[in-house]
Amino acid sequence: MSIYALDAVFAPKSVAVVGASQRPGSVGRTVVQNLRQAGFAGPIGLVNPKYREIDGVPAVPSLRQLPFKPELVVVTTPAETVPGVVAQAVEVGARAAIVVTAGLGHGPGSLLEHLRNEARPHGMRIVGPNCLGVMSPHVGLNASFAARSPIPGDLALISQSGAIAAGLVEWGAARSIGFSAVVSLGDALDVDFGDLLDWFAQDTRTRAILLYIESIRDARKFMSAARAAARSKPVVVVKSGRHAQGARAAATHTGALAGSDAVYDAAFRRAGLLRVHALDELFAAAETLGHLRQAPGRRLAILTNGGGIGVLAVDRLMDLGGPLASLDPETLARLDRVLPPTWSHANPVDIVGDADADRYTASLEALLDDPGTDAVLVMNVPTALASPEGAAEAVARVIEKRAKGPGRKPVLGVWLGAQDAAVAHLDRVGVPTYATESDAVRGFMYLVRHREAQQALMETPPSLPEDFVVDTATARQVVARALEQGRGWLDPLEVVAVLEAYGIPVTPAWKAATPEEAVAAAAPVLAEGGQVAVKILSPDIVHKSDVDGVRLNLGSEKAVREAVKLVLARARELRPQARIDGVTVHPMVRRSKSRELIAGIADDATFGPVIVFGRGGTAVEVIDDKALALPPLDLRLAHDLISRTRVARRLKAYRDVPAADERAVALVLVKLAQLAADVPQIRELDINPLLADHEGVIAVDARIAVAPHPGPAQKGPWHSSFVIRPYPKEWEREVELPHGRRMFVRPVRPEDEALFLSFFARVTDEDLRLRFFSAVRHFSHEFIARLTQLDYARSIALVALDPDSGEMLGAVRLLADANYERGEYGILVRSDLKGHGIGWQLMRIMIEWAGSIGLKAVQGQVLRENVTMLAMCQQLGFRITPDPDDPSLMDVLLDVDGGTTP
Incomplete structure (x- = not known):
């Protein structure tokens, strides 16, 4: 529900405390004392059937008996009563509730589920349950049981831990650091990180946002909101559990390298957030980034x-x-x-x-x-x-x-x-001044890291990379066949077929059931003076070295024959229950000045596919020289991924070793990212080693694990399990206008800032007022950035361009809510081109987009005097009604499923 009704949480006109108490040390008494001492100016209602008054303030048995309608209800009653209390809050017209109470359980039939069922259908926002509460010092609100009220300031703190939130309030008070708001999420039944990032991104009192994170549930929503917030102000994050072990044992080297915390690190980097590793660094980083x-x-x-x-x-x-x-x-x-x-x-x-x-x-x-x-x-x-x-x-x-x-x-x-x-x-x-030279240098590096994060944030890789042509159908067929046979691993020949389908150079492999077949397969290589390797082939033996199942540098028919006999015998001895299909034969690759790398795809339970790159070889986990990135990738992001490893330096020229072809390495990473999008049934992919030298790259050994794709693990309409939506190139199109004129329509890109500035220069003051509801003549970088820097997950903006001159003719924007139910649109056409059908065509495409992502309705507000827009909305099937709160506005609403979509 995003920021809907969050004003009732952070700036309510009235508050009620259900479970208010006179008992010393109780949560209900502490909340009441904090509310009164913080100086909240609105009415405070106390609800508890046991008391007629509390500290001289009248108390009533239920919310129905209050003499006013509370906007915000704070619930501190026992767990079993909470759903009923919230139902009553809905009945009396409350818009939000902070549920401090813990112990509501989880899952079907739990009190937590009952609470959700009481609140969500009516649009009531819930903070908690099991939370410290909310503090909003600028309006004198302390709806929490913290020991101290924060002083007003410009830092917003969002914490999953109530104890951490309370501790940071104390820490800040001792150093005269103030807050615009402090929120403890608790179990985050409704209001979550995504909602609050959206809220504080547009909050004028907030200069920087601080996050304390233990885990993320809805990664798509989080990434979308975090990327939007980080474009407008610094967002600094501390995540606990950096050294916790992963939830499952990885089957490949790539999976082992992609530990949970490393994936979080990659996600924060891609979202434009600055990660620090201690609570005191939160404030130091926010102070530096806020002043410089x-x-x-x-x-x-x-x-x-x-x-x-x-x-x-x-x-x-x-x-x-x-x-x-x-x-x-x-x-x-x-x-x-x-x-x-x-x-x-x-x-x-x-x-x-x-x-x-x-x-x-x-x-x-x-x-x-x-x-x-x-x-x-x-x-x-x-x-x-x-x-x-x-x-x-x-x-x-x-x-x-x-x-x-x-x-x-x-x-x-x-x-x-x-x-x-x-x-x-x-x-x-x-x-900014610092106590020591070490603190100052660390502050400077916050600036550097924040700049790098902002640069990564600006990247919008296309849905379909243009550097290569892929054979997606072949890759999907290979994987589908393996799944139909109930296999979790592709055999080496299938691995080669998949990699070749995506243009990744790989050593060939031949299957041999007997020593004689192996000799025949190796004969062409041996005839040219080459050598081969043989490897055990079994769907039940993933790690061939476990059964001594690899023989290298075989240069004669006799050596091949003997090696195959030994490999088969050894495998049957050590794994008698395993299915043995024979061996595979591979030509030995001789590249004396190549570097051993690892590249692959790992599957993270929270963030989905992750691309892994680093130094390869048999000791890859011990060396632990790796970097991770969330797809999609383009070449710039791939080069950045490479640069974050130590092995990147070895790719350069040194002594008599020429520089490796780094672009070829980067291209492999981009191709793997595309493969992860196209074939989500690939759960792990491991190329180790990937040899790189001045001639290019070649995959010497690779493994691919597959499993049925369970469907989208994340909220959001696009096809893949990515948490970041790629640039939707498929929405580029040429459109014919009346009188034979044409226009090119495409999604907005971050680099379109200059295009928008030129466009606004050719829009009259009156048209700008009709679009933005006020006079606008100064277009700051921040203003334009909000229009051009999209993550394409919840919002789309389409520009219409003259195909000959490249000039911008108009733009339409649609912002969906976090639950993908409704979207709000805005449109503007160049003043000298009105009446040419540009706005009509842009609205048609916008409505088509809304349907494609599953929105139920598109809505907007139009000035009553803007008769041209109102007439177009009527023709497109919008229902038009007066805005109940502002007589100068008309509300327009289109039912995307049932409305007129020309």
Whole structure:
């Protein structure tokens, strides 16, 4: 239900507490005390049949006896009474309930199910049950049993754990850190991470969102909401259980590498979230990201009056994987002209212990102008030779002077010692300050990681990659045949067929039931002076090494014959119950300067298919050099995946070894992602080793596990089990307009910002007012980003383009609710092109999209004076009614299943 009625949770006009109590230490008494002490301005009703008053406030036996209609009901009664209380809350017109009570159970017939049945059909929002409650300091709401009310601020905290939420409120209070809201999710029967991310993404009081996560249930909804929120403000996450063991034993190396926490890490990265690993880092990261714009890159310059602390900062930067900026020769010459001869002549720029304000000014200006520097860390060690406050004031003046200039670079500060006056100068101009050089470098790396996450967020890979042609039908036939036979693994010949169908180079394999057949299969290879390998072939033996079932480097017919006899005998001895179908024969691949890699598909219970890449070989789990990514992938995302491994450095040229063809490696990863989409019955795929050198890649050994696809594990209408919907290229089309004119319609892409700016310049003020219900002339990057940066899961925006000039003619947008029941539309056509049928065609395609994703209705609001839009809606079959809350608006509604869809 997304943000529907969440205003009643965070800014209710009235509150009732059911289960209010006078008993000291009870939850009901604590909630009442917190509500009153927080200064909630609206009426507070107390409900408990045992009391006539509580702390001087009248109490009534039931919600029906309250003298007002409560918008929000807080429930603290015993578990068995909760469904009835919520039913009564629905009856009296409450819009939301916070259920603090625990112990409602789970599953069919449970109290939890009864609670859902009482609330959901009526649209009542439920926070909890089994939660700490909700705190919204800006409206004086503390509907929780926390020990302390948070101070008002601009950080929103969403926590699965009530204890963590309460602890962070205490932690923040001790450091004067305030919150826009604090929410404990508890069992999250209704309101979940996705809903709250949607809410706080548009909340003007929230600057950054903090998440404490233990697990995600609806991964598609979470990813959709997280990606939308991260586009508008920083989202920082801590996830517990980083070292917990996976829920099942993996059957392949790829599956073993794709541990649950590693998959969460990949999901957070793809969603544009910044992950930290400790609670105190939540606030540090939010503070840094909230005060500084993104760094343009990773290169840090360090300016200090103490050489030792500069070296420590460099060490910490290297530890965290950040590169030190290489200063431009002109910058070095400029510093030479303003610094004493004893300065460091390198980065870190040590301007010596007697550095005064002028020296700090000149040095900082030079570094900010340096083309190879992306951010500057300025540090001061107090000495008797110069004023720390004067140095800070000088830094502040430089920042002020450049505040409105183009390409402003982030500046971070460390002023050691109790330098409150100095820090005040830096705070005034938005320079975050840190207690130590280590904290400052970590803060800079938050900027770097956040920028990288934002870049990943902007990627919208197409549904159908254009770099290759795949034979999906063959791959599906091979897998279907194996499933019909009740097999969970493809045999080696089938593996080769699947990989070849997707253009992945692989060594061939031949089946042989006897030693003689093996010799015949190997003969062409042996005749050319090559060698072969033989491997046991059995549907019951997955790991061939377990039965000594592999023989390599066989260079003669005799060697092949003897090897097959030994392999078959050994397998029958060690696994007498196994079905033995013979052996497979493979040519030995000789690439002396190749690198052994691993690539594959793993299946995660929460996030679905995951692409795994890393260093391969027999000790792959011990080496544990891997990176994961959620599909879909394009080549840029695939190269990014490769770059996050240590083996990426070995792909470069060194000594007499030429660089490997990294694009060929990346292309394999993209193909695997496409295979995961096209054949969801492939549950695990393991290529190990994948050999890579300057000539390309080849899969030497591979395994594929298959299982019937249970259907979509995630909410959402698209065909695959991906949690991120690819760019829907299939919705690109040419449309004929009246008078022989044509237009090209496609989904909006993130890079369309300039296109929209040019389009808005050709829309009149009056048409903009009719579309956005107010005068709009300034289109900020943030405003355009909301229109162009889509994840295609819940929203679609289609642009109409002139096929010749590429100019934008119009756009239509549809935003579905989180349950895929209704969608709200908006449309705008260029003012000089109205009446050409552009809007009509865009509306038709939008309605078609709504039907394709299973929406029941499309709705919108139209200004009563916008007679042209109202007439078009009527022709398209919308029902048009006056808006009950605003006489200037008309509500329009189309039943997608039963309405007129021309």
